[in-house]
Amino acid sequence: MKLEVPGFVAGAIAAGIKKTEKKDLGVIFSEVPAYAAGLFTTNQVQAAPVLLDKERIKSGRCQAVVVNSGNANACTGPRGIEDARAMAHTAATALGIEEELVLVASTGVIGQPLDLAAIKSALPALAGHLSPSGLPDVAHAIMTTDTFPKALSRQAHIGDKTFTVAAVAKGAGMIRPDMATMLCFVLTDMGATPTALDTALRAAVNASFNAITIDGDTSTNDTVLMLANGLSGLNLADVRCAEAFQDLLNEVLATLALQIVRDGEGATKLVSIKVKGASSENDARQVAYTVANSPLVKTAFFGQDANWGRIMAAIGRAGVPVHPEAIHIYFDDVQMVKDGQGSGKEAEAAATTILKTDRFTITIDLNLGTHAATVHTCDLSIDYIKINADYRS
Amino acid sequence: MKLEVPGFVAGAIAAGIKKTEKKDLGVIFSEVPAYAAGLFTTNQVQAAPVLLDKERIKSGRCQAVVVNSGNANACTGPRGIEDARAMAHTAATALGIEEELVLVASTGVIGQPLDLAAIKSALPALAGHLSPSGLPDVAHAIMTTDTFPKALSRQAHIGDKTFTVAAVAKGAGMIRPDMATMLCFVLTDMGATPTALDTALRAAVNASFNAITIDGDTSTNDTVLMLANGLSGLNLADVRCAEAFQDLLNEVLATLALQIVRDGEGATKLVSIKVKGASSENDARQVAYTVANSPLVKTAFFGQDANWGRIMAAIGRAGVPVHPEAIHIYFDDVQMVKDGQGSGKEAEAAATTILKTDRFTITIDLNLGTHAATVHTCDLSIDYIKINADYRS
Numbered sequence: 001m002k003l004e005v006p007g008f009v010a011g012a013i014a015a016g017i018k019k020t021e022k023k024d025l026g027v028i029f030s031e032v033p034a035y036a037a038g039l040f041t042t043n044q045v046q047a048a049p050v051l052l053d054k055e056r057i058k059s060g061r062c063q064a065v066v067v068n069s070g071n072a073n074a075c076t077g078p079r080g081i082e083d084a085r086a087m088a089h090t091a092a093t094a095l096g097i098e099e100e101l102v103l104v105a106s107t108g109v110i111g112q113p114l115d116l117a118a119i120k121s122a123l124p125a126l127a128g129h130l131s132p133s134g135l136p137d138v139a140h141a142i143m144t145t146d147t148f149p150k151a152l153s154r155q156a157h158i159g160d161k162t163f164t165v166a167a168v169a170k171g172a173g174m175i176r177p178d179m180a181t182m183l184c185f186v187l188t189d190m191g192a193t194p195t196a197l198d199t200a201l202r203a204a205v206n207a208s209f210n211a212i213t214i215d216g217d218t219s220t221n222d223t224v225l226m227l228a229n230g231l232s233g234l235n236l237a238d239v240r241c242a243e244a245f246q247d248l249l250n251e252v253l254a255t256l257a258l259q260i261v262r263d264g265e266g267a268t269k270l271v272s273i274k275v276k277g278a279s280s281e282n283d284a285r286q287v288a289y290t291v292a293n294s295p296l297v298k299t300a301f302f303g304q305d306a307n308w309g310r311i312m313a314a315i316g317r318a319g320v321p322v323h324p325e326a327i328h329i330y331f332d333d334v335q336m337v338k339d340g341q342g343s344g345k346e347a348e349a350a351a352t353t354i355l356k357t358d359r360f361t362i363t364i365d366l367n368l369g370t371h372a373a374t375v376h377t378c379d380l381s382i383d384y385i386k387i388n389a390d391y392r393s
Numbered sequence: 394m395k396l397e398v399p400g401f402v403a404g405a406i407a408a409g410i411k412k413t414e415k416k417d418l419g420v421i422f423s424e425v426p427a428y429a430a431g432l433f434t435t436n437q438v439q440a441a442p443v444l445l446d447k448e449r450i451k452s453g454r455c456q457a458v459v460v461n462s463g464n465a466n467a468c469t470g471p472r473g474i475e476d477a478r479a480m481a482h483t484a485a486t487a488l489g490i491e492e493e494l495v496l497v498a499s500t501g502v503i504g505q506p507l508d509l510a511a512i513k514s515a516l517p518a519l520a521g522h523l524s525p526s527g528l529p530d531v532a533h534a535i536m537t538t539d540t541f542p543k544a545l546s547r548q549a550h551i552g553d554k555t556f557t558v559a560a561v562a563k564g565a566g567m568i569r570p571d572m573a574t575m576l577c578f579v580l581t582d583m584g585a586t587p588t589a590l591d592t593a594l595r596a597a598v599n600a601s602f603n604a605i606t607i608d609g610d611t612s613t614n615d616t617v618l619m620l621a622n623g624l625s626g627l628n629l630a631d632v633r634c635a636e637a638f639q640d641l642l643n644e645v646l647a648t649l650a651l652q653i654v655r656d657g658e659g660a661t662k663l664v665s666i667k668v669k670g671a672s673s674e675n676d677a678r679q680v681a682y683t684v685a686n687s688p689l690v691k692t693a694f695f696g697q698d699a700n701w702g703r704i705m706a707a708i709g710r711a712g713v714p715v716h717p718e719a720i721h722i723y724f725d726d727v728q729m730v731k732d733g734q735g736s737g738k739e740a741e742a743a744a745t746t747i748l749k750t751d752r753f754t755i756t757i758d759l760n761l762g763t764h765a766a767t768v769h770t771c772d773l774s775i776d777y778i779k780i781n782a783d784y785r786s
């Protein structure tokens with residue numbers, strides 16, 4: 001896949017932060033200062049790069065992102081903040097730009113000091129070899145336990161002009177080492193004010209990264225950054241551009257979000273939990289998340305067991321008023337529960353066939369109202385325990 | 394252990410509800426009508442016996458409990474209620490008492506009709522063979538995936554009189570088949586009004602069964618019943634009796650609760666999560682539960698990995714305001730985190746030694762206030778996934 005976005009160059013290198021020889025340091029650079037928006041973890045324990053970026057993003061401007069894997073620079077105290085600043089400073093010097101225009105991200109082990117010497121030593125060479133086709137290297141450099149790199153690019157046309165939205169991401173949830181960090185960097189040549197970018201990013205993230213779950217854990221480092229350099233000659237101020245851009249951005253982030261769930265540690269199945277007939281969207285979302293995070297439900301998916309009783313029980317403890325005797329549950333198009341009771345052995349046989357596939361949808365109709373929400377999750381497997389228990393031992 | 398309580402007889406039988414030849418039907422009978430209190434699941438999806446008992450317990454009186462394993466009689470609609478009533482009716486007839494004085498409990502598979510014929514056929518013979526020493530048989534008959542029966546008896550003296558508190562229980566959390574059902578039946582010869590019994594039971598349950606977690610799932614069938622027949626000649630109206638009784642009841646239920654966690658499916662470790670220095674007891678409890686239910690934290694326990702970063706991250710997402718840089722974390726008496734940062738390699742080595750044992754305490758000091766709470770949990774192991782995934786397949 002071609003991941004080039006006009007005006008952006010990127011690259012990655014093995015700086016020696018990871019114990020392996022793999023790439024672990026990446027840079028994304030916009031040839032002109034770009035506008036920027038960012039969304040960060042809601043965890044109160046926040047890594048140093050998150051704290052730094054939250055300050056800097058207030059300017060709405062950014063020209064470069066420097067990111068490492070192998071170390072989260074989290075729970076590292078004042079030294080962690082100094083290290084994050086030094087990482088940005090070194091990148092700014094190497095790229096010849098203002099330090100304030102550099103944002104930073106880290107993922108990996110929590111609680112160990114960053115190997116700043118390795119980063120300082122590698123950055124000048126890396127900065128000298130950035131290329132328009134370097135984004136896939138960044139997708140590799142941010143991987144931790146991801147089994148495949150996640151990157152995507154889409155284009156659309158407005159009149160005779162073209163704009164591009166490209167993004168790289170790394171996995172969320174049950175991620176060894178240590179944390180469920182989700183990172184995503186979005187690049188576009190669309191023009192926009194920081195406010196318009198922020199609005200578009202929030203909407204797209206709500207429908208993508210905020211609608212997936214692997215284990216309900218939230219990382220100290222989760223970061224989504226979007227840079228817009230305006231080189232397409234188009235601007236979000238034009239309503240046609242705004243609509244086309246939102247559609248493209250939604251598509252790119254939703255696709256990456258599903259890739260992240262599919263690559264959840266040990267995951268063998270991608271399952272969408274759709275709740276409809278709820279009294280509010282919030283209720284629908286809460287029920288969907290409770291079912292999507294239930295270890296009993298997720299283990300039944302792994303075991304290919306049409307165990308609808310566990311789904312009923314998860315609905316009943318979601319903290320949302322329901323009428324159990326009004327609930328219908330479908331496995332794809334097979335009705336497994338009608339009015340709160342099982343549909344019988346024939347439906348169970350059909351549902352079991354569906355559970356043998358690696359992609360299906362559980363639809364829960366609460367029959368209370370008109371609101372709906374969907375959350376994407378994965379199964380809970382033996383490999384997940386192995387991956388997360390064996391780390392560091 | 395001697396489990397006899399004056400005035401109570403009990404027994405159990407293999408009625409054929411379970412596919413195996415194991416005991417699956419039990420009866421507890423008080424020779425005089427007893428006063429009673431009950432606490433039931435907060436899940437909105439409630440099994441038929443729970444719905445029936447919640448009505449009957451309002452009278453504050455009970456003379457017999459009939460309980461089966463192998464079938465939860467949950468999500469079974471109007472037929473389920475009829476079956477629960479018929480089970481009570483059959484027991485009442487066999488025992489020669491009023492039907493309204495019989496309470497019912499079930500645990501096992503959800504969503505399948507009860508084998509009422511088997512129960513009706515077995516109850517008369519069972520009722521004819523109840524004995525003062527029959528309580529251990531009931532402990533066996535309520536087991537599902539429990540690996541050992543849970544029963545306990547304690548006595549205390551007030552002046553020249555003696556009273557007994559005995560209880561049987563079955564496991565909570567990640568219980569195959571289907572659900573995390575916790576059942577407990579408490580018998581005493583203390584005298585009490587239903588109101589006094591209810592107050593004592595709530596206090597004891599809050600400090601025991603409501604302070605344990607295995608997977609955060611809540612069953613459709615959870616039931617705790619306490620019967621008091623007054624034959625000791627003592628009464629809770631006497632403040633000395635009330636204090637001694639509460640102490641004994643607390644001890645019995647807390648011990649059973651820890652047995653349940655130790656017997657959690659696949660569990661290899663019993664871990665207490667103690668949160669102190671919180672702004673309120675509710676905050677302390679919420680942080681403790683979030684840590685105790687985090688799959689990443691529980692998997693690290695299984696892996697004997699002193700992965701304090703996962704604990705910090707769970708604290709940060711618990712929904713309680715915290716100052717990360719003020720947090721201390723101890724593994725037993727080893728300080729692993731000081732002011733939100735790791736204490737270094739020496740502490741980690743010491744903590745790893747502690748993690749190799751099967752019983753330890755994680756103490757989290759939020760350094761915000763004076764309130765505390767403790768939750769008991771277990772690790773998340775490969776066997777848990779196997780047990781819960783393989784069921785019915």
